[in-house]
Amino acid sequence: METVTITMKNPPALYLEADNICPDKFAGKTALQIADLHVFEGNTTSTIGKYFDVSGNAGASAADTKIVVKGDVKKVKYIGMKMSAGEIGVEGSTDLYAGAWMTGGKLTVKGNVEAFAATGMKGGELVIEGNAGNYLGAAYRGDWRGMSGGKILVKGNAGSDVGMYMLGGEITINGNVDVHVMTHAEGGKVIIKGNAKSKLGGQLVDGTIIVYGTIDVMMPGYKPIGTVELEVDGAKSKFAHFIGDTGERKKKRKGQIVYGNLYKKV
Amino acid sequence: MTKTMTDVVCPFCGTLCDDLEVVVSDDGKQLKEVYNACVIGTEKFLHSQTKDRITRPRLKQPDGSWKEVSYDEAVEYTAQMLANAKKPLMYGWSSTNCEAQSVGHEIAEMAGACVDNTAAVCHGPTVIALQDIGLPSCTLGEIKNRADRILFWGCNPAHAHPRHMSRYSIYPRGFFTGKGQKSRKMIVVDPRVTDTAKLADVHLQVEQGRDYELLNAFRVALNNEWLPDVVAGIPAAKIREAADLCKNGRFGIIFFGMGVTQTLSKNHNIDEAIALTKHLNEFTKFSIMPMRGHYNVTGSGEVLGWQFGFPYSVDLTRGFARYNPGDTSSIDLLARGEVDAMFTIASDPGAHFPISCVKHIAKIPSVCIDPHQTPTSGVSKLHVPVAFVGVEVGGNAYRMDNVPIDMRKVVDPPAGMLTDEEFLTKVRDRLKQLKGKA
Numbered sequence: 001m002e003t004v005t006i007t008m009k010n011p012p013a014l015y016l017e018a019d020n021i022c023p024d025k026f027a028g029k030t031a032l033q034i035a036d037l038h039v040f041e042g043n044t045t046s047t048i049g050k051y052f053d054v055s056g057n058a059g060a061s062a063a064d065t066k067i068v069v070k071g072d073v074k075k076v077k078y079i080g081m082k083m084s085a086g087e088i089g090v091e092g093s094t095d096l097y098a099g100a101w102m103t104g105g106k107l108t109v110k111g112n113v114e115a116f117a118a119t120g121m122k123g124g125e126l127v128i129e130g131n132a133g134n135y136l137g138a139a140y141r142g143d144w145r146g147m148s149g150g151k152i153l154v155k156g157n158a159g160s161d162v163g164m165y166m167l168g169g170e171i172t173i174n175g176n177v178d179v180h181v182m183t184h185a186e187g188g189k190v191i192i193k194g195n196a197k198s199k200l201g202g203q204l205v206d207g208t209i210i211v212y213g214t215i216d217v218m219m220p221g222y223k224p225i226g227t228v229e230l231e232v233d234g235a236k237s238k239f240a241h242f243i244g245d246t247g248e249r250k251k252k253r254k255g256q257i258v259y260g261n262l263y264k265k266v
Numbered sequence: 267m268t269k270t271m272t273d274v275v276c277p278f279c280g281t282l283c284d285d286l287e288v289v290v291s292d293d294g295k296q297l298k299e300v301y302n303a304c305v306i307g308t309e310k311f312l313h314s315q316t317k318d319r320i321t322r323p324r325l326k327q328p329d330g331s332w333k334e335v336s337y338d339e340a341v342e343y344t345a346q347m348l349a350n351a352k353k354p355l356m357y358g359w360s361s362t363n364c365e366a367q368s369v370g371h372e373i374a375e376m377a378g379a380c381v382d383n384t385a386a387v388c389h390g391p392t393v394i395a396l397q398d399i400g401l402p403s404c405t406l407g408e409i410k411n412r413a414d415r416i417l418f419w420g421c422n423p424a425h426a427h428p429r430h431m432s433r434y435s436i437y438p439r440g441f442f443t444g445k446g447q448k449s450r451k452m453i454v455v456d457p458r459v460t461d462t463a464k465l466a467d468v469h470l471q472v473e474q475g476r477d478y479e480l481l482n483a484f485r486v487a488l489n490n491e492w493l494p495d496v497v498a499g500i501p502a503a504k505i506r507e508a509a510d511l512c513k514n515g516r517f518g519i520i521f522f523g524m525g526v527t528q529t530l531s532k533n534h535n536i537d538e539a540i541a542l543t544k545h546l547n548e549f550t551k552f553s554i555m556p557m558r559g560h561y562n563v564t565g566s567g568e569v570l571g572w573q574f575g576f577p578y579s580v581d582l583t584r585g586f587a588r589y590n591p592g593d594t595s596s597i598d599l600l601a602r603g604e605v606d607a608m609f610t611i612a613s614d615p616g617a618h619f620p621i622s623c624v625k626h627i628a629k630i631p632s633v634c635i636d637p638h639q640t641p642t643s644g645v646s647k648l649h650v651p652v653a654f655v656g657v658e659v660g661g662n663a664y665r666m667d668n669v670p671i672d673m674r675k676v677v678d679p680p681a682g683m684l685t686d687e688e689f690l691t692k693v694r695d696r697l698k699q700l701k702g703k704a
Contacts, residue, residue, distance in 0.1 A: 014353055015604050017584075042352030042606070043378025043583040077593075096593055115592055134592065141590050142397035183534055184398070199478055199531060203538065217476070220483040220497040246492065247485030248541070 001066050001087070002059035004034060006052040008071030012041045015095065016051060019078035021069065023062040023086030023105060030057045062086040062105065069094075080107040083124070096133075099126045102150070115159065116140075121169065123150040134159035134178070137171050147171070147188060163190050166207060182207050185260070186251075191232060203248045204260040210239070212265045221245035222262055230263060239263035267292045275673040276307040277361070277656025280558030280666035281406075281427045281434070283307065288676050297657070297677045304428035313638070314654045314677070320639060321680045323650045332649070337684055337692070340633075340650050344609070345696035347631045348377040351607035353583050357596050358613035358635075360384040360560030363661025363673065366686035367562075367569045370611065373694045376701055378583045380605065382596040383566040384559070384613050385578040390591055391527045392556045393567065393577050395536035402543050404519070404553040405667045406433075411440035413553075415515030417453045419539065420477060420525020421557045424461035430557070435521065436465070442516075451511055455480065456525060468508055473499035475530035481538040484509050485545050518552040527556075558666040560613070561656070565664035600626045608632040608646070611686065612655070616641030635686065652686050653679035661687070 004026055017040040019025075026034050035049030048054060052071075059065040063085035073079065073094050080088045080099045086106075090098075093111030100119040112130035118137045132154045137147035138161055146165035157175035164180065166188040176194035183199070185207040195213035202219055210232060222244035230239050243259035251258045274286040287301040288311065297315050300308045323340035324332040335343075348354050356379045359367050374381045385393055409416075416435050423430040431437060439446040454466035455477070463469045472480050476498035483497040487509040493502040512518055520543055526535040539554060546552035558564050567577035574580045576589035579596070592598060596615070599605045600623035608627045616624050617640060627645050634646035643649040653659045658679035664670050679685070684692075 014606060015602070040584055043585075044352050116590070141394060144398070179530065180534060184537075199534070202478060202482060202534060203541065217479065218494070220479055220493055221486045221491070223492045245482065246489060247482045247545075 001064050002057060003066045003068060004031065004054065004056045004058050005068045005070060006034075006048065006054050008051060008069075008073055008076075009053050010051050011072055012051060012075055014042050014075075016041055016076045017078055018048070018076050019081040020048065021067065021076070021079045021088070022081060022083045023058070023065040023067060023088065024082065024084055026058040026067060027062045027065050027086075028058060028060055031055055034058065059086075080105075083107065093130060098128075099124075102126065112156070118147060118150075118152055120145060121147040121150050121152070123169075125150060126152045128152070128154045128156070131156035131175070132158040132162075132173075135161045135164060137163045137166060137169070139165035144184070146185070157194065163188060163207075166190070176213065182209055182260075201245055201260055201262050204245045205248055205251055206258050206260055208261045208263070210263045212237075215264060218242070219245060221247040227266060228263070238266050240266050268298055271674070271676055273674070274676055275656060275663070275671055276303050276310070277561045277654070277663070277673060278304075278307045278310045279427050279561055280564060281430050282561050282663060282665040282671050283429050283433065284671055290677050295678050306428065310654075311657055311676070314657045319637075319680065320649070320651045321683055323648065326647045326649075335648075337650075337689065340648060341689070341692040341696050343648050344633045344650075344693045345700055347607050347633060348373065348379065348609065348693070348697055349700040351377070351379075351605075351631070353599075353605045354379040354607035354609060355596060355599055355605040356381045356609040356611070357386075357615060358383065358611040359566040360563035360613050362612035362655050362686045363562065363659075363663060364565045364569050364670075365661050366611075366655070366690055367566055368573070369687055369690040369694055371569065371573050373690065373697055374580075375582055376694070376697050376703065378585065379609070380583065380594055380596075380599060381570065381574075381580045382594075382599075383570070383578050384563050384618075385567060386591070386596045387528070387615075387618050388524065388559050388563065389527055389556045390578055390595065391533035392522075392536045394533040394591060395540060398533070398537055399540050399544075401540060402547065402553055403555050403667065405669055406435075406555075406665065408517075408553075409519050409555075410434045410438045410443070412442050412517040412551075413519045414443060414450050415453070415512055415518035415552075416450055417455065417512070417518070417520040418462055418466075419455045419520055419522040420527075420529070420535075421521055421523025422456070422460040422462045422525075423521070423557065424465070426523065426559070427557055431462075431465075435519070451515065453508060453511065468511065470500050470504070470508060477526050477529065477535045478531040478538055480505070481535065481542050484512075484542050485538070488513070488542075488545050488549070512546055512552070513549040515550055518546060518550065520552070520554040521557050522554070523557040524559075555667060562663035564666055564668055565662065565670070568664050568668070568670075597623055606630055609635075610642050610646065611635040611690075614640040614642045616643075616645050635689065650689060651683065652689055653683050655686060658683075659685045659687075 020037040035054045066087040069090040090109040098113040098117040099107040103122040104124040106125045108127045115133035139146035148167040152171040160178035163182040166185040172191045189208040198217035222242040242262040276283045289299040443449040453468045454463040480498040543554040574587040581588040581594035632646040633648045634643040635650045656673040
């Protein structure tokens with residue numbers, strides 16, 4: 001695997017839209033060619049080379065390309081958008097849409113990400129070592145297809161609207177989450193190791209939410225049906241089991257009504 | 267001598283009353299009296315007649331004082347600001363006519379700007395929700411003639427839309443609602459005992475920020491499923507009763523306002539309210555309608571939708587329209603410092619945006635086009651006063667139920683004053699020259 005290192009040398013006055021920082025776009029290019037790829041600051045178009053030092057050539061394909069992003073990229077949007085293979089490592093924090101619509105490969109962010117990370121994600125792996133913003137693994141505005149595959153791990157906290165319209169895949173949050181988890185979801189799983197606030201699984205048709213900490217306010221559409229023992233990440237624990245959202249439309253599978261499941265550790 | 271003009275349209279709130287009578291002097295220069303309007307509408311008309319009105323553009327000087335400039339100088343300043351900015355924000359539009367909005371959007375496209383209207387701090391979440399699950403709505407006429415179940419959820423028309431209840435929703439005797447108020451049941455959901463709530467048959471005093479839970483509980487009740495004893499501070503039995511009351515009507519309507527769009531859950535509240543409306547249609551006929559605030563905020567959504575495909579928070583910086591509130595919405599753009607010029611028209615972000623946003627407006631080149639002196643005109647570098655739309659110039663506006671109504675000119679503006687549309691046309695033509703497109 002070839003490594004391309006890009007280092008921020010000339011931070012933008014406004015924000016940078018850099019959807020070209022992606023193994024698929026870098027593949028088969030030399031450092032010089034990569035520096036010539038477009039970035040956008042407001043209504044002006046310039047090149048990666050204007051803002052970043054680029055060193056190292058990319059591999060022949062996306063899968064053979066690793067990108068290391070150094071320096072302050074807090075004002076850079078769309079890193080790893082639509083990546084299908086390869087690796088990206090961001091050494092600091094980054095802005096909106098990190099790993100949006102990614103279908104494969106691995107994106108690691110050492111710091112925090114802002115909102116809309118992994119929007120409409122289909123596959124691959126996203127690791128956020130800091131905190132995630134709102135709408136993690138959610139659908140784009142007006143779309144009914146949120147995250148449908150892949151894995152997300154947030155080591156810190158996450159904002160509101162995690163997994164809105166989620167269809168599949170798995171999100172694990174080691175810290176706490178804000179309101180609205182898996183709203184409108186029709187599949188997938190969200191594991192919250194910390195505390196949750198309220199509005200978990202509102203309008204959820206199908207899917208699983210597992211909470212280890214507290215829940216401030218439960219949705220009225222979740223009916224308690226007893227306790228179960230679950231194995232999560234190799235460890236067994238007891239959970240209170242709720243099904244819902246009983247106010248929302250329901251699907252049937254083999255003649256049986258399918259409910260979403262909410263498990264809260266007891 | 268005076269003359270009386272009838273069927274004048276009121277340019278204040280989204281109810282867009284079209285039955286006003288206005289008395290003007292014989293030469294058509296002075297507006298004397300206003301009949302049929304609410305107190306706010308009357309003030310809007312009479313305010314145009316104040317003696318201390320600013321009639322020429324003013325440019326802020328380094329020492330903070332204002333210097334009067336000509337309209338041509340104001341056009342030059344505005345066009346230069348838009349031409350030089352990398353990401354200008356053009357915000358407002360809700361208190362002007364559709365004609366001016368349309369010219370403004372041409373400017374935005376040329377300048378590579380972000381265009382946003384007051385829905386950003388108002389019914390934007392409604393728009394997000396209706397894109398997510400649709401909007402079963404109707405016109406205010408249908409409500410007047412048919413509705414016998416009226417829900418006001420998080421809104422207070424007694425103060426915000428003063429003639430709404432008397433013209434459309436509660437008191438009028440319609441074709442199928444011959445007994446007026448007596449033929450309707452009124453449910454108000456509000457954490458406060460507002461003047462609207464005092465009129466209600468049922469007042470559900472919801473816990474603040476728990477509208478989403480209560481809406482969900484209504485749907486659970488409709489499905490005859492298990493409910494906890496108390497939801498959002500309201501006993502389950504009372505929720506089931508209210509749900510039955512809705513079910514047993516012939517035609518119901520949910521009106522909602524800022525109490526649900528701008529509190530915790532925002533678009534999800536509306537999403538669930540629309541889902542509840544859909545749900546109630548399994549039992550009877552139900553509709554839902556946002557209580558739009560500015561008289562032509564609906565029109566701004568219509569014109570933006572027609573021209574760019576999105577109703578607010580449109581980002582044109584890369585030459586094509588993008589839309590994602592949270593990224594392209596005014597508050598976020600200003601709070602994050604994403605824009606480098608601010609163009610405000612027909613609205614007052616200075617009074618309604620968070621202070622961090624207003625501080626950013628003060629830091630960057632800024633123009634405010636407004637007939638009034640407002641906190642926004644105070645914080646902007648250039649203030650361009652214009653004629654009052656709906657009073658001194660006509661034009662098209664959309665009522666809260668998406669019905670377009672042509673407004674009427676009642677009096678002449680002070681001599682030499684431009685309208686929004688005239689000023690914007692001059693800016694557009696100058697910007698064309700600057701961008702080498704003329």
